[in-house]
Amino acid sequence: MSTQLRVPHADIAALAAIARERAATLSGPCVIALDGRSGAGKSTLAEQLAKELDACLVDGDAFFAGGVDVRRDSPEERAHACIDWRRQRPVLEALRAGREASYHGFDWDAFDGTLEAEPTILKPAAFVILEGVYAARPELEDLVDLRVMLTVSDVTRQARLVAREGSIGAWERQWHEAEDWYFGSAAPLSGFDVVVRNDDPG
Template identity: 65%
Template sequence: MVRSLHLDAKGTAALIAFIRERRRELARPCVVALDGRSGAGKSTLAANIAEALGAVVLDSDDFFAGGVAVRSDAPQDRVRDCIDWKRQRPVLEALRAGREASYVAFDWDAFDGRLDTEPTIVEPRSVVLFAGVYTARPELSDLVDVRLLLQASEATRVARVLAREGGIGAWERQWHEAEEWYFTHVVPQHAFDAILGEPPKAD
């Protein structure tokens, strides 16, 4: 059964307790996929959970492979190409086994397709927060123990993206279209262990 939680103090505490319980059931580190659309608040929530649990955060955006140009292919093709999940596998495998992992991240500052010049080193922890769009994808399901979907209203998400990116152009819209296809056809809501949403507004 999919749990439904609000991202208020009570819901966040319940989420942390849920992850702790799942971790106790395992004889190895627990990998938690925190998925959701752009602007849903994944990075902020991941940081809060990491602080509470002493977890390590693995940012899925580091594995971006969708290119820097505007594409004209189908949304499902962009879903396939956006994140290089084949490079994510050995990183998750190492962390899941309690070993140090390393990878070379996409260089978002250069934004020309290059990777960083130095590797990123990730130390193992008892909980691994695998945060970003496409982290709950089926190709990695054997390496993920908990699947969380973070939701936010369109108005909230758009405001956050505008604040972060400064605008929403054709490049951003192509990836929003891919996300729509992904959450509709690849990982619908029933594929998750818990869905986290904004708390109801006070009257």
């Protein structure tokens, strides 16, 4: 049963305490999957938690593989295609083993499907946070020790998305539909260890 953790801006100390409790049962690094819909506040929470735990932070968006065009396939197919979990696996495997990891992230500035020329190098740490939509996907379940879901009201989330993106067009909507399928079928709320409710207006 999920621990219903309700905190304004996320009570980082409380969440870190849960992570440390889980880590105490492990013989190696503790891998945390921080999942949630677009606009929920995952990146901010992940950065704060990484600072608190002195954790290695893996940016899930760097593994985007969904293409730059509007797709015509189903939301389920888009959910499977959006993030390349096959490239995430060796990164998590290396960090779990206490080794340095590296990857070439999606070049969001170029936005033409290419990867960044310079690799991102990740140093091993006692805690590893994989942050992003699809972080808690079933294909990575064997590499994750703590599954955290960040939720927020749709009104707040939509306002954040418009502020961040400027507008929500067909390209963005196709991925929101994919998230609907993912959180409804592949990663329901009941499957998470911790649910953080991030509805604080401040």
